[in-house]
Structure formats: C-alpha cells, structure tokens
Amino acid sequence: xxxxxxxxxxxxxxxxxxxxxxxxxxxxxxxxxxxxxxxxxxxxxxxxxxxxxxxxxxxxxxxxxxxxxxxxxxxxxxxxxxxxxxxxxxxxxxxxxxxxxxxxxxxxxxxxxxxxxxxxxxxxxxxxxxxxxxxxxxxxxxxxxxxxxxxxxxxxxxxxxxxxxxxxxxxxxxxxxxxxxxxxxxxxxxxxxxxxxxxxxxxxxxxxxxxxxxxxxxxxxxxxxxxxxxxxxxxxxxxxxxxxxxxxxxxxxxxxxxxxxxxxxxxxxxxxxxxxxxxxxxxxxxxxxxxxxxxxxxxxxxxxxxxxxxxxxxxxxxxxxxxxxxxxxxxxxxxxxxxxxxxxxxxxxxxxxxxxxxxxxxxxxxxxxxxxxxxxxxxxxxxxxxxxxxxxxxxxxxxxxxxxxxxxxxxxxxxxxx
Amino acid sequence: xxxxxxxxxxxxxxxxxxxxxxxxxxxxxxxxxxxxxxxxxxxxxxxxxxxxxxxxxxxxxxxxxxxxxxxxxxxxxxxxxxxxxxxxxxxxxxxxxxxxxxxxxxxxxxxxxxxxxxxxxxxxxxxxxxxxxxxxxxxxxxxxxxxxxxxxxxxxxxxxxxxxxxxxxxxxxxxxxxxxxxxxxxxxxxxxxxxxxxxxxxxxxxxxxxxxxxxxxxxxxxxxxxxxxxxxxxxxxxxxxxxxxxxxxxxxxxxxxxxxxxxxxxxxxxxxxxxxxxxxxxxxxxxxxxxxxxxxxxxxxxxxxxxxxxxxxxxxxxxxx
Numbered sequence: 001x002x003x004x005x006x007x008x009x010x011x012x013x014x015x016x017x018x019x020x021x022x023x024x025x026x027x028x029x030x031x032x033x034x035x036x037x038x039x040x041x042x043x044x045x046x047x048x049x050x051x052x053x054x055x056x057x058x059x060x061x062x063x064x065x066x067x068x069x070x071x072x073x074x075x076x077x078x079x080x081x082x083x084x085x086x087x088x089x090x091x092x093x094x095x096x097x098x099x100x101x102x103x104x105x106x107x108x109x110x111x112x113x114x115x116x117x118x119x120x121x122x123x124x125x126x127x128x129x130x131x132x133x134x135x136x137x138x139x140x141x142x143x144x145x146x147x148x149x150x151x152x153x154x155x156x157x158x159x160x161x162x163x164x165x166x167x168x169x170x171x172x173x174x175x176x177x178x179x180x181x182x183x184x185x186x187x188x189x190x191x192x193x194x195x196x197x198x199x200x201x202x203x204x205x206x207x208x209x210x211x212x213x214x215x216x217x218x219x220x221x222x223x224x225x226x227x228x229x230x231x232x233x234x235x236x237x238x239x240x241x242x243x244x245x246x247x248x249x250x251x252x253x254x255x256x257x258x259x260x261x262x263x264x265x266x267x268x269x270x271x272x273x274x275x276x277x278x279x280x281x282x283x284x285x286x287x288x289x290x291x292x293x294x295x296x297x298x299x300x301x302x303x304x305x306x307x308x309x310x311x312x313x314x315x316x317x318x319x320x321x322x323x324x325x326x327x328x329x330x331x332x333x334x335x336x337x338x339x340x341x342x343x344x345x346x347x348x349x350x351x352x353x354x355x356x357x358x359x360x361x362x363x364x365x366x367x368x369x370x371x372x373x374x375x376x377x378x379x380x381x382x383x384x385x386x387x388x389x390x391x392x393x394x395x396x397x398x399x400x401x402x403x404x405x406x407x408x409x410x411x412x413x414x415x416x417x418x
Numbered sequence: 419x420x421x422x423x424x425x426x427x428x429x430x431x432x433x434x435x436x437x438x439x440x441x442x443x444x445x446x447x448x449x450x451x452x453x454x455x456x457x458x459x460x461x462x463x464x465x466x467x468x469x470x471x472x473x474x475x476x477x478x479x480x481x482x483x484x485x486x487x488x489x490x491x492x493x494x495x496x497x498x499x500x501x502x503x504x505x506x507x508x509x510x511x512x513x514x515x516x517x518x519x520x521x522x523x524x525x526x527x528x529x530x531x532x533x534x535x536x537x538x539x540x541x542x543x544x545x546x547x548x549x550x551x552x553x554x555x556x557x558x559x560x561x562x563x564x565x566x567x568x569x570x571x572x573x574x575x576x577x578x579x580x581x582x583x584x585x586x587x588x589x590x591x592x593x594x595x596x597x598x599x600x601x602x603x604x605x606x607x608x609x610x611x612x613x614x615x616x617x618x619x620x621x622x623x624x625x626x627x628x629x630x631x632x633x634x635x636x637x638x639x640x641x642x643x644x645x646x647x648x649x650x651x652x653x654x655x656x657x658x659x660x661x662x663x664x665x666x667x668x669x670x671x672x673x674x675x676x677x678x679x680x681x682x683x684x685x686x687x688x689x690x691x692x693x694x695x696x697x698x699x700x701x702x703x704x705x706x707x708x709x710x711x712x713x714x715x716x717x718x719x720x721x722x723x724x725x726x727x728x729x730x731x732x733x734x735x736x737x738x739x
Contacts, residue, residue, distance in 0.1 A: 006520035014509060214504030218565070221470045221498040222521040400472065 003223045004231040011206065011235025016242065025246050049075050049100040049127055051119070052090055056082035056106035065105060065138050074130050082106070087118075094120050109135070110142050185337055185364035188287055192357050193330040196294045197323065199240045203299040206232055207306030207399070208315055216399045225396040233299050240295065241288075286363045286373070293380045294356025298326060300384075300391035307398030314405050329354035333361050340365040349376050352383035390415055421484035423448050423573050423604045424469055429478030431464050438464040440628040441478065446573075446606050446621070451599055453619035454608040455713075457721055461628040462608035463501055466577050469606075470498055483572070494523040497571035501578040501608075503562050507551035511542070514550060515565055522569035529568060536564040540590065556587050563591060567598070574598060576607035580614050592618055612714035622713070626721045640710045643720070648681040648689055649707040650696075657701030668692055673715060680715055 015021055053069065055062030062079060069077035080086060082104070093099040101119025108114045115135055117128075141154045210216040219228055301322045309315035332354060336345040340362040349358040349372070359376050362368055397414040398406075406414065424446035431439045439461040446452045456462050467473045469480055482492045505514050512533060519529035537543050540560045545553060553561065559582065567574060574595075580588055595605050595618060609615050615622060616636070623633035632639055652659070663672040663681065668691060671682040683689065689708055696703065 002523065003521050006517060009520075010509075010513075010517050014506075014513075209506070213507060214500065214502040215506060217467075217472065217500040217502070218498060218504075218518065219521065220472050221496070221500075222493045222518075 004227050004234075007223075007228060007231025008235040008238065011232055012238050012242075015202070015236065015239045021239070021243070025243060028243070029247060029251065048073070049119075050098075051075055051077050051100055052093075052102040053077055053079045054082050054086055054090065054102055054104045055079050056104065057109065058107055059110075059142075061107075061110055061138070061142055062105050065103075065135065068138060069131075069134055072130060072134060074127065091118065094118065103131070110139055110146075113139055181365055182337065184283070185340075185361045186333075188283075188364050189330065189333040189337075189357055189361045192287070192291055192294060192360060193326065193333075195240055195244075195291060196298050196356060197326055199236050199295055200298040200302040200322075200326075201319070202239075203233055203236050204302035204306040204315060204319060205312075206236065207303050207395070208309060208312065211307065211399050212311060220400065225399065226392050229300070229303055229392055229395050232303065233296065236299065237292065237295055240291075244288075244291075283360075283364060287360050289377065290356045290360045290380075293377070293384060296384045297352060297356065297380070297387055298322065300388040304391040304394040304398065307395040308401075308406055308411070310402060310405070318405060325353050326357075329357045333357055336361055337365060346372070350379055352380045352387075355380050421448070422446065422481075423483060424452075424606060425481040425484075426465070426469065427479045427481070429465070429468055429475040429480060431461075431468060431473060431475055437628050439468065439475075442625065442628065442630050443478075444623045444630065444633055446604060448604050449599065449602050450604060450620040451595060451618050452604070452606045453615040453622040454606065454625065455610065455612065455615055455622055455717060456608070456625040457610055460610075460626045462610075462625065463577050464628075465625070466575055466606075466608060470496065470575060494569060495572045497522075497566035497569065497574045499563060499566045499574075499576040499579065501581070503559060503582075505550045505558060505562055505565075508549055510547055510549055511537070511553070511561055512546040514561065515568060518565040519568040522571075524569045532568050532570075533564065536568065540564065555582070556584055559583060559587060560590070563594070567594075572603055574603060574605045574607075576605070578609060579607040580609060580611060588614075612712070612717050616713040624717060624720055631720045636713070639716060640713075643711070643716050646683040646687075646689075647709050647711040647715070648679075648683060648692065649705060649709050650679045650681065650703060651705035652677045652679075653702040653704040655700055655702045657696055657699030659696060659699070659701050662692060662695045662699065668695075671719070673718075680712065682711070682715075 051069070053062055053066040055066070066077045066079035069075045080090075087102075087104065090099065090102045094101060097120070100121070101117060104116040104118070106114075113136075117131060119127075121127075141151075144154050144157075145151055210219065216228075302319065305318045305322060306315055309318050329348070332344070332348055336342075336348065336358060339345060345358065345362055348354040349362050351358075355376050359373065363373070393415045394411060397417065422445045424444070426442060426444045428441045428443050429439060430437065430441050442461070442465060444454075454462050454465065464473065468475045469482075471480070479486070483495065485492075509517070512530070515533040515537075516526055516529045519533065520526060524532070534543070534546065537546050540563075542557060542560060542564075545557060550558060550561065566576070579591065579595075583591060592614075595607075599605060619636055621633070621635055622639060624631045632643065634642075659679070660674075663669050663674065663679065666684060668684055668687040669681050670684045670687070673680045681692070683692075693703075693706055
C-alpha cells in the first residue's frame with residue numbers, strides 16, 4: 001500500500017507542479033463563464049434595429065403599430081404608406097445596409113394575423129420574439145375593440161405574465177428555476193465531458209511516458225502492474241478533484257462577493273440576465289459520483305490504450321474508439337436536454353459509457369426517481385470493475401511490449417494470457 | 419547470509435515462435451560478483467526478468483534468498499538496473515531518487531540523506547534540483563545507478579551493466595560494485611563484453627540460445643576449459659608463424675590478430691618447440707607467455723560463431739521446413 005501511495009503522491013505532486021495545471025485553474029472558469037455569457041452577449045448585440053412599417057391598412061392599425069414598435073428600445077420604426085414599388089426600394093435599402101428590415105401590414109393582419117417581415121437577419125430570436133409579441137398584442141387589442149370592448153378594459157387585460165417557474169424536489173420548491181436547471185444541466189454536461197476526456201488522456205500519457213522512457217521496467221520490478229495502474233488513476237483523479245475544489249471554492253467566494261464587487265463599479269446585478277445556478281448538495285453529490293465513475297471507467301480504458309501503443313502517434317490513433325464513445329455521450333446530451341424523461345434519455349443514463357454524462361444531465365434537468373439513479377450507479381460500478389479487469393490485463397502485457405501495436409486478436413490473447 | 423541468493427531451477431520461457439530461455443538452472447552464492455554471459459539474443463535479459471518476476475517463467479522455479487515467493491515480496495532487498503535505461507525526464511533528480519527509493523520501502527527522510535550522500539559521492543550534488551532531461555547521458559546513467567542502490571539492496575541485478583558507459587563512468591561503476599561486494603552484497607550482472615566480466619567476476623555462467631553452456635567460478639572454468647595457452651606478441655617480422663600455427667601436432671587452435679596470437683596447445687604440443695621453430699624461421703617476438711586462456715577465448719570456443727547469431731523468432735513457415 002505504501003508503494004501505491006508513493007505512486008499516487010508522484011502523480012499528484014508532479015502534475016500540480018506543472019504550469020498547465022494552474023493555467024487550467026485560471027482559464028477554466030473564464031472558459032466556462034464565456035460559454036454562458038457569450039450567447040447572451042451575442043444575442044443582445046447588434047443594438048437598435050432600424051425598420052420600416054409598410055402600411056397597407058385602411059384603418060389606423062399601421063400607424064399605431066409603428067408608434068408602438070418605436071416605443072420598444074429595440075426598434076426605430078418609421079411608417080411609409082404602401083405603394084407599387086415600395087417593397088423593391090426598401091429591399092435595396094436593406095441590401096445597402098441603410099435599413100435592417102421592414103414589415104408589411106395590410107388589413108389581413110387584423111383579420112388573419114398575417115404580417116410579413118423582411119430583413120437582412122431573421123435568426124435573432126430577440127428581434128423576432130419582440131416583433132411577434134408586439135404585433136400579437138396589437139392584433140388582439142384591435143380585434144377586441146372592433147367587437148366593442150372598452151379600450152381601457154383591453155389595456156387592463158393586457159398584463160404581461162412573468163412565469164416564475166421553480167423545480168420541485170422532495171416535495172419542496174427548490175431555488176432552481178427552469179432556466180437555471182437547464183443551464184445547470186448544460187454546464188454539468190460540458191464539465192463532465194471535458195474533465196473525463198482531459199484527465200483520462202492524462203492517465204494515458206502518463207502510462208505512455210513510463211513506457212517510452214523505459215522506466216516502467218524498474219517500476220514493475222518494485223510493484224505489481226495493477227498497483228502501478230491503481231496509483232496512477234487515483235493520483236490523476238486526485239488532481240482533478242483538487243482542481244474542482246479550487247474552482248468550487250473560488251466560485252463560492254466570487255458569488256458571495258458579487259454584489260460588493262459589482263456595486264463598487266457602479267453596475268447593477270446584470271438585471272438577472274445571467275443567473276448563477278443554485279447547486280444543491282444532492283446535485284453536487286451526483287456530479288462527483290458520476291465524475292469519479294466516468295473517470296475510473298474511461299481512464300482505465302485510456303491506460304490500456306497507452307500501454308498498447310509505443311509512441312504518441314500510435315496512441316493518438318488507438319485512442320479514437322475511446323474518445324468517440326465519450327463524444328457520442330456528450331452529443332446525445334443535447335437530445336436529452338429537450339426531453340430528460342424520453343426512452344432515449346433513460347436508456348443513455350443506464351448504459352455505463354454514456355451514464356456519467358447522461359445521468360447528471362437528467363438529474364439537473366428534472367427530478368429523478370431514486371431507484372433509477374441507484375440502478376444506473378450499480379450498472380456503472382459493475383462495468384468499472386469489468387472494464388478495469390480487462391484494461392489491467394492489457395496494461396500488464398502492454399507496458400513491457402515493444403514493436404507494433406497489437407490487433408484485436410492479439411489483444412484478446414493478452415487478456416487471456418495475463 | 420549463507421544461503422544461495424538466487425537459485426534458478428530449470429526455467430523456460432517461450433515467446434511466439436521461439437524459446438528464449440530453455441531449462442536454465444543457475445545458483446548465485448552470497449557475496450560474489452556473478453556474471454551472466456552470452457552473445458546478443460542468448461536470453462540474458464529474459465532470464466534476469468524472470469528472476470525479478472517481471473516475466474513469469476513458463477516452467478521452472480526461481481528462489482530468492484532461499485525462499486520461494488515472487489520478486490515483488492523481495493523487491494526491497496533487490497536493486498535492478500535494466501538494459502534500457504530511463505528516468506522521468508521532467509522530474510527533478512532528487513525527486514526521482516526519492517520516489518524510486520520509496521517504491522522500495524525507504525522512508526523519505528532516510529532516502530533524502532542517502533540520495534544526497536550518493537549524489538555528492540558521484541559528483542552530482544549541484545544537479546540535484548535540476549530536471550533529469552537537463553543532465554547529460556552519462557550523468558543520467560549515474561543517477562539511475564544511484565537509484566538502484568539507495569535502498570541498500572542485498573542483491574544488485576544489472577542487465578548489460580557497462581553498456582553505453584564512458585571509460586570514466588565505467589571505472590566508477592566497477593569501483594562501486596567492488597565496494598558493494600566488500601560489504602557483503604551480491605551482484606548479478608549480464609554482459610556480452612568478456613574483458614569487463616573477466617576483470618570483476620568471481621562466478622560466471624555462459625549461456626547461448628537460451629541454454630547454459632558452462633557455469634562455475636572463473637578460476638575453475640579457466641582450468642577445465644582452457645587447456646594450455648600461449649600468448650605471443652610479434653615485434654615486426656612474423657617468420658613462418660602461419661605455417662607453424664597450422665601444425666596440428668603442435669597447435670590445437672590459433673586465434674591470430676595482427677601482431678598478437680593466442681594459441682591453444684595440442685595435447686602433446688610443446689611450447690619450447692614452437693618457440694624454437696618461430697625463432698628459427700626469423701620471427702621477432704616481444705612476448706612469449708604460457709598462460710591461462712582469456713575468458714573471451716573460452717567464450718568464443720564454447721559459443722562458436724554460429725551460436726553468436728541469435729535465432730530471431732523464426733517464421734513459422736521456415737521453422738516447419
């Protein structure tokens with residue numbers, strides 16, 4: 001055991017001493033912060049849209065719509081009456097970037113809700129969303145007034161609803177709103193994927209380094225291959241936990257000081273635009289459990305890959321199947337975010353290779369029955385034992401092997417022979 | 419410590435298509451320097467790896483320090499210098515030494531004292547905080563050698579101990595080995611360089627193609643396998659030397675290289691007769707000595723030129739033919 005400790009210690013100390021570890025410590029949060037803030041920033045960017053309302057109505061609807069849109073901070077709206085060549089000249093203006101877009105309204109707007117919008121960019125959901133909302137309100141109000149409803153009553157009825165959704169967990173409403181749950185799930189999925197990949201490959205290069213420098217022979221004369229593998233995996237795992245700890249503590253600190261920091265710079269709280277997800281103890285436990293499970297599962301596979309390769313190039317090729325397995329799990333996360341309770345999601349959270357990403361994502365997105373988590377963890381644990389057993393055998397033969405990479409048939413023989 | 423340190427009993431190891439070690443037995447007594455000699459590919463490294471339990475033999479047993487059990491259980495008492503040297507290139511010298519000593523069960527404080535002491539002794543004190551890859555090859559070799567003896571092993575195993583060493587380091591290593599023996603340690607090393615083995619070994623075991631050819635003390639082997647030998651140095655003129663050496667009544671075997679010749683006398687060959695014949699034929703001699711054969715000579719006689727070529731994993735097709 002003392003020898004395993006020596007291996008753990010070396011893996012930990014040598015890694016933490018390296019510059020890249022501290023670069024990751026600093027850059028990690030910046031990177032993840034960017035993932036969250038950038039979409040918001042980009043969506044809000046572009047500033048005020050200059051639009052023209054081509055009024056083909058016979059009522060005052062076009063004029064009122066223009067005025068209403070102009071009141072929105074997002075738009076500067078100008079009304080022009082509809083003419084035979086209006087659309088063509090406006091299109092030229094959009095082309096010349098003198099204009100961002102134009103709306104064409106006719107009486108059909110009120111009757112059937114049909115309005116046309118032509119713009120250089122129709123993918124900004126904020127622009128489109130605002131247009132739809134404002135036009136919808138106007139059409140509703142106009143229709144009601146036409147039916148003789150008091151305009152004051154219409155205005156009163158037109159109260160915007162702010163849906164405050166909270167996730168229910170254990171019979172209590174948690175502090176996690178729907179938006180927060182979504183971003184938490186998204187966030188955890190990305191971190192899990194990157195951490196498992198990064199630290200798994202770390203184990204692989206550590207194995208490869210010992211093999212290519214030939215020091216492995218000295219090590220193997222001192223301790224069993226399995227002990228060496230164990231120490232290596234635990235050591236690298238400890239580095240990753242240490243990294244999470246630093247991130248966790250510094251994030252806590254930042255959040256608790258946030259008001260203070262922002263206040264000093266005379267800024268508001270960001271208007272709740274970027275919400276920091278509330279992480280409960282249960283969520284943290286699930287995250288850590290599945291990270292460790294995923295790391296153990298994948299790092300032993302990566303170790304086997306390192307052991308069967310004799311240089312970096314070979315390893316890069318041989319790691320492809322393992323990396324693909326992880327990438328597939330990561331990509332399927334997006335499907336799961338849409339419907340965490342679908343058959344696909346449930347299946348993926350049970351398959352051991354995708355469970356380390358799938359299960360925490362499902363957990364964060366919605367409340368999960370306990371037995372599903374237990375079953376998934378059970379399958380994962382059993383798979384870790386099985387995969388590690390096979391990987392350790394490949395590792396044992398591979399680390400002392402030189403020459404060409406083994407094919408599948410030879411690998412099977414290694415597993416049998418070891 | 420009077421028991422046999424390493425007792426190898428009929429171990430065999432096969433790799434795909436060829437037998438690397440074939441029913442090899444040897445015994446290393448305590449407190450000696452034991453040379454495992456053989457041409458390249460003879461199975462020396464494989465034998466050593468089986469002794470250290472890096473490979474498991476297909477059959478046969480290895481006993482260390484008189485006990486059964488694996489090399490791992492005895493690993494704290496064994497120092498191992500493999501044929502292919504290597505250290506962690508990015509670790510500091512002192513850290514590597516401490517780590518490797520820790521793997522042998524030495525606690526960090528004791529390891530530190532000993533490591534600093536050895537670094538001092540081999541002139542590497544100033545390099546202790548440098549990274550391994552900043553050191554020259556020779557310095558790395560020294561560091562690796564220190565790593566094999568930091569835990570004060572009773573048995574030191576070195577595969578191709580002297581390969582790649584410059585004359586200075588070679589001398590340092592030899593002195594250290596002799597010093598360790600003086601302190602009662604046992605040293606087992608393999609080499610294919612006979613001159614080195616002859617200078618330091620008490621015991622030798624010569625193997626070829628995985629099989630033992632001979633083992634015993636160096637003195638015994640020289641006595642039984644040498645016959646009577648003549649060492650001759652010419653001083654310019656060689657006279658009719660070639661003709662005389664070819665006379666099978668006088669000379670059993672001749673190994674001539676330029677101005678030097680090593681002769682094995684025929685059973686009834688008379689050294690005086692050879693001397694007389696050489697001088698009469700006009701040869702000038704600077705040396706004429708009746709001597710024990712060199713280990714190199716014995717080795718070549720035993721191994722033979724054909725065995726010196728290793729059997730490199732014969733193709734299954736060829737093997738059948």
